[in-house]
Amino acid sequence: MSEPEATNPVADDDGSACDRNQPQDVWFLAGTFGGHVKRACSVPAGRPVAFPVVNLFSDRADCAAFMSSAYGTVFLDGEKLEPETYEGESITVHSVRGNAVTGTGGSITAVGCGLWVRLQSLAPGAHTLRIRGQSGDFSTGVDYTLTVEAPSA
Template sequence: MALDGEPVEPETYEGDSITVEGVQGNQVTGEEGRFTATGCGLWVQLPPLAPGAHALKIHGQSGDFSVDVDYVLTVGAASAWTSRMEKATPSSLAAAERAGPS
């Protein structure tokens, strides 16, 4: 895996039991209703990205499964709302919620 040409190391999750609720016409498992599955795999948490275009490449293989995808991520400039949220505290968020929309 690479972000803007630099390697990104994924974390491996061996497997946790998860509950999945499939809807009618579920394209992933074909099952409808609630069932238990295993959530596992390789996961990456990307760092905050600067505004602009970024290339994310994911290539790998395990047994007879392989993936080979390239993404172009476009990050916009932070808005005033985003900047305020980064500085928010739990008490200021609760007060804003009680006050309603401004």
């Protein structure tokens, strides 16, 4: 929500926006607004990684319906990972004008739900990440080629 659609990592087709507005304590990888993409992204060494498999930002009733059929698969370097389930948590986001979800700027409080994965920092080098998620007729998928930078001396 902190990026307009033109530079939003969720709308990114190739990974060129993966470093937009990253906090210092975790590296977020974006899902999609629906559909499948392939992205290449560099990740700083020593930074935990988090990403959605499939998720929704709405109200409690919509989240309950969404989560009733939500499922997904994640493979990191060929190893299957189990996503964590978030049934619905109240969250406040600060949106910018032109964001694909809100359209306008300002603070919005809603319910966030979905399947997410949190990882400790990855070893330096190349990694492949395959994410597939679905709920009802909404599906998302991202094939990431990740390059974890070597720690600076």
